[in-house]
Amino acid sequence: MTASLHLWLLPLIPFAGFLVNGLIGRRLPKALVTGVALIATLIPFLQVANIWFHLGSTSLPYVENLGTWISAGPFHADFTLQLDHLTMIMLLVVTGVGFLIHIYSAGYMAHEEGYWRFFAYLNLFMFFMLTLVLSENFLLMFVGWEGVGLASYLLIGFYFLRDSAANAGKKAFVVNRIGDFGFLLAMFLMVQHFGTLSYSGVFAQITQHPEWQGGFLTAIAIFLVLGATGKSAQIPLYVWLPDAMEGPTPVSALIHAATMVTAGIYMVARTHVLFDRSPFTLSIIAIIGAATAFFAATIGLVQTDIKRVLAYSTVSQLGYMFLACGVASYTSGIFHLVTHAFFKALLFLAAGSVIHALSGEQDMRVMGGLRKKIPVTFWTMTAGVVAISGIPPFAGFFSKDEILYQAFISPNGGKILWFVGLVTAFLTSFYMFRLWYLTFFGESRAVEQAHDAQGHDDHGHAHGHGVHESPWIMTGPLVILAILSVIGGWIGVPAALHGHNEIANFLSPVFGSAESGGSNQIALILAVVSTLVAIAGWFTAHILYFAKPELPGKLAHSLHGVYTLLLNKYKVDELYGLVVMALMIISRYLLKALVDTGIVDGTGYVAGYTAQGFGALVARIQSGNIRSYAGWLSLGAAVLLVVTYFGLTAHLSLR
Template identity: 40%
Template sequence: MQQYLYLIPALPLFGFLVLSMAGKHLSRNLIAGIGAGSICASALIALILSAGFLQSPPESGAYTQILWHWFLTDHLSADISLRVDALSLVFICIITFIGALIHIYSAEFMRHDRDYARFFASMNLFVCAMLTLVMADNLVLMYLGWEGVGLCSYLLIGFWYETPGNYRAANKAFVITRIGDTAMIIGLFLLFKELGTLYIPDILTKATEHFNSGSSTITLIALLLLSGGIGKSAQLPLQTWLPDAMAGPSPVSALIHAATMVTAGVYLVARMHTLFELSPTAMHITAVIGAVTLFIAGCSAMVQTDIKRILAYSTISQIGYMFLALGVGAWSAAIFHFFTHAFFKALLFLAAGAVIEILHHEHDIFKMGGLRKKMPVIYYTFTIGAAALAALPLITAGFFSKDQILWYAWSAEGGHPLLWAIGLAGAFITALYSTRLILVVFFGEMKTTPGHLPGAAMTVPLVILAFFSIAAGWIEWPHNLLHVSIFSEHVAHALPATTLKAGLPPEIVFQLIAVGVSLFGIYSGYVLYYGESPLLMRWKQSQGLMDVRNFLFKGWKFDQLYDTLLVKPFLFITGINKADVSDKVYTAIADINLHLNKLFSVSQNGSLRWYVTGVLVGILFIITLQLLL
């Protein structure tokens, strides 16, 4: 199968090329067949590749394939070459499998959109770019996929560009992520300057020999790479673009949050783990950023009213858990949470999209309600997704992965009780707003009359994702019950094990605490939002709590803060500088041309005598010049 590696990203690329060039001339059934079929074929190849990898892992620990030499200079070379190890294989399977389900769902969801072909072409390119990112064996090719993901997010967030808010959201996402991308490319320059290569295996080998642990250079490189990951994964302080990215169609949101874009930062940090391990400062900053982000995003999700924005803030929070795990050195735990999160977050977005579609494009959860009996399949699958998000104990996949991160936040060598406490608080908040979401949307009085129910193309992917939202957690047994893990056993080939402190309380105690906190969060959500709760009524009537709610509702007012500190000063400075010397030079050139135009236009007065005279004068002038010379 190694020789067929190229087909995994090539098939989505082929789908993009066909649909972008000939999509207008194809039927909708053929468009959906090409768009979804290319991703399904990639997923099938990825699953066969995974089976072979698990049965007989390659001696080198990775499959490799060099397609062609990209460019070669005196000091820098880069190939279009692929490398698949245990880490990238996890991402490939998630990208293709969940991407295929989202494409199948989209075939019905986007059926009546006028730009059906453009949608599938952009989605195929999105998957291709993400696959290129995770399969690249050098950072130059990875950066190509990195920027391709950014481009596709821009195209899809602003897909319905006729609405001003949509293209503004696309611009916002594109500009903010460019901040992190700029830092990342500077980090790549420094890395090449120090090591003389951008091939990932060479970097991971040479880094420990070249850099001293904790040196300023390796810390700077790690922080620049971390900045790139923060931008793509919407972590503090570059998290403000993701809630607005909900302007795109629901399948786009599912793809961004579950299988592409926001997980790119997690992959980057995990892939370059050797560099981060050489910088304790960078590791600590990564953990702190993850912990703070998961808390502030969870608080904002708790008070949102738009169903998709609730899930968007939830994604920021869950990616924060992954960054927390990466920062304390719990590499496998971070990737395991990425694995389980992909299933239940794709499920939640697709189910939310179905609800929005059935309720005539209504997004406000408080205008929904009473949908439990009207749409049972969506209700049960959405509930399973929300339960996994809330980490319902011993049942859902989210419990197993989040529990690991909480344990390592305390016990790992880079862990700290404060990090654990923040993660635990985030678990309570997540359980609370997950319960709120289910109760408000599916219980109580019906406020909007549903339309037609979705067909099999939309409901079957929901059922499959619901199954994996439960079953995916069991590939990693609860670590306090049996320390045998199919997942960690293979990912350990690509990522180091976590070092634990000695002399801590048994893991079972911390697991019981996490279980209790999640159950208490679910109970709190039930008390607050089931029926006419007196506590909820007091919440609505208290001015102080309403002020806090409005503050959290606006995302802790980070947009207003950046507008005050960065945007307005920049506009003020550019306003002062709009007539500088350079501008005056260009203005003078333009003025001269305008005056010359007016001068020469006098000769164009429509008089034949004037034209003949001008011709004669010109002839005489030319003859005179020849005689003189």
């Protein structure tokens, strides 16, 4: 029998950190604020590590019921937490990467006003993210789902005095509400058809009825996909994530790269029993994932803000994870989720180190020549760039290659999906090495001159000290994440590359045996092809941004239309703006004319005129003229006599 694991402590401790710093942090010394925030994240990580080391003696899935939450007739929902192999993977990522980012934030945010508020929000996010991951029912998951959205809104708009940051926070909040509406509809349908929102209850009923295929299961799955597209920034609800870069860089690393945005992928993987009964929905997921991966990668080709390049890269990599789930390869999707958490958190934090070194500058066009000035940042970011590009033996190669292989052997349009993913891999390698060359190589493009004035930028970093390497509290997490970006993929080396795919074996109790099909020979050939494509992307970037740096400008001029279209992000934001404006016009004028004037005002007019008509009739009757009253009395008596006569006649005829 498994001893109590006290899973409830995992989210509760960060929540306690949020309360301390949120309520009295303003009056606490900065060191104490930092200590509270770090301890509130370290303890859950140590608890998760302890559970991991004793996992062999733990009976999984392990369920911890904390009491009844809602009880209404036959329906009830409990505060129930669950630990299984999938939860274990997510807990390691959330607490491990989250703790490293908290450490980094202590250095990056050191000069910020509202330092206590920032760490209170970070701890609040950890509370909701751990609640989401540990939940055993859809309703509790939804609490965490909404909570991470709230924390994201607060952290994106941390620099609330800047209109761009405030607007970005509102945009993220509104767009995610659209997806959350889909999640709510899915839960309503579950209550209607299953009578419960418990994972075990829903999945058991689906398992007991093999004849259930499509139908209402497809409706539920599609609504869940709508929720996932909002949280995990997929077409058509991806537009909030690039603008979320207005928040502090550690926020981008923690929430918009490593954890929160993967909630949609986690939700689809968690509910795979439902999605497996709806091949139509899986096809939609695969198409959305492949389209998003390619679409976002093309936009990333021409962006000049270092964080925005990484933002579109995140949207693209999330598309790969969606593609994996769409071909029912949930293991490879979770595998890429793990490796992406390593190298994308590293890339964002390294970008933050560059921004810190340049006193807040984010435009790559005024960077260059930083390789020797910030060497730790350079080498760690190099590890992240190579990893995301899919070059072996770095982490991104193994997870991305497994997704491409599973797409290739998928029976439903797999070759097309594989080709789109392969082209996206080339684009990813190209724009990431473009970022690498523009930032670290060539001549310095007047960085020193742009930042030699005393003062502070919008991020609060002091000017006037030249380009400088970040302190150890920032570079330390970079080194750890760089190591993970190198070796993190070795847990999923496939048999074709003489590995044992440990992550697939570990997750097999959740998803079943590792995906089969194809052959080791095909897998090896595809691995070679994807590697060559990644190297080709590197080589192309090398030619354009190192060997012949004048070429990009000429290409942009000759392909002005395409370049402008990509630079303007296909004008999707403007298109959405027109849609919103049209809806506002409809609601303000057409609906006003129909509902307010037609129905509400019309009903009032009809009632008023009706009362006025009856009043006029009564006024004519109540004239005060005795002869008139006698006439009305005689008329009434005559009517009464006629009605009585015909009534008696009818009664007698029936007898």
